[in-house]
Amino acid sequence: MKEHEIASAVRGKAGLEDDEHATAATRATLSVLGERLSGAESGGLSPALAEALPVADQGATFGVEEFYRRVAQVEDRGCTHDGAREHARAVVAALKGGVSPGEFDDLTAQLPADYRQDLLSTAGLEGRT
Numbered sequence: 001m002k003e004h005e006i007a008s009a010v011r012g013k014a015g016l017e018d019d020e021h022a023t024a025a026t027r028a029t030l031s032v033l034g035e036r037l038s039g040a041e042s043g044g045l046s047p048a049l050a051e052a053l054p055v056a057d058q059g060a061t062f063g064v065e066e067f068y069r070r071v072a073q074v075e076d077r078g079c080t081h082d083g084a085r086e087h088a089r090a091v092v093a094a095l096k097g098g099v100s101p102g103e104f105d106d107l108t109a110q111l112p113a114d115y116r117q118d119l120l121s122t123a124g125l126e127g128r129t
């Protein structure tokens with residue numbers, strides 16, 4: 001899945017006014033998500049997800065609230081914590097819609113419970129472990 005495809009879906013899901021904002025939100029979310037996953041953890045990702053996620057060699061360990069803080073910082077554009085949360089959830093929902101359930105499960109399996117309960121909750125993962 002290409003970044004511009006995700007950004008297009010994010011614009012509609014998050015109600016963003018222009019493509020530039022949707023692209024900034026998408027890039028910020030994917031960048032920070034890539035920081036969270038390590039290169040070793042990303043080895044099982046499909047080519048579609050691996051192309052979208054710029055995964056760092058050394059994954060950083062931080063919770064979902066710090067994830068949103070980093071997304072807001074990277075996105076800039078005056079993005080608030082709540083805005084970053086909404087945008088990140090839209091990016092994840094767009095990712096889910098663009099890959100197979102198995103591919104998305106490979107990604108979610110690499111994230112801790114606080115991510116699954118919050119960030120991933122709008123992507124139809126309620127009840128999954």
